[in-house]
Amino acid sequence: MADRKQVLEGLREELIERFDRYQAHKEQKGGPLDKDTEDQSTELANDEVIEALQQEAEDELRQVLHALKRIEAGEGDACEHCGEPIGEGRLQALPYTTICLDCAERQ
Numbered sequence: 001m002a003d004r005k006q007v008l009e010g011l012r013e014e015l016i017e018r019f020d021r022y023q024a025h026k027e028q029k030g031g032p033l034d035k036d037t038e039d040q041s042t043e044l045a046n047d048e049v050i051e052a053l054q055q056e057a058e059d060e061l062r063q064v065l066h067a068l069k070r071i072e073a074g075e076g077d078a079c080e081h082c083g084e085p086i087g088e089g090r091l092q093a094l095p096y097t098t099i100c101l102d103c104a105e106r107q
């Protein structure tokens with residue numbers, strides 16, 4: 001499954017880039033709060049969206065790194081819970097998964 005590793009490495013780069021972009025967006029903030037209330041609440045809503053997106057990117061990145069580690073250990077195709085092989089179709093649909101469909105459904 002060399003392809004899956006490549007997919008995950010690409011995904012890792014993409015997620016790091018995304019995470020950095022959200023971070024940069026957050027760091028640009030901090031100007032004077034001289035706008036009217038409506039602007040401030042819009043701004044606040046945007047910040048919450050960015051925060052949620054950044055959190056999502058971080059969670060996904062953690063999952064990708066975890067899957068890569070298992071591939072490098074030669075366990076990439078085995079379910080982390082039951083040790084059974086994870087289906088090929090599932091790995092293609094979710095390259096960063098580390099559990100089989102049965103275990104995912106049981107969770």
Ligand SMILES: [Zn+2]
Nearest residue numbers: 079082100103
């Ligand atoms: Zn399983």
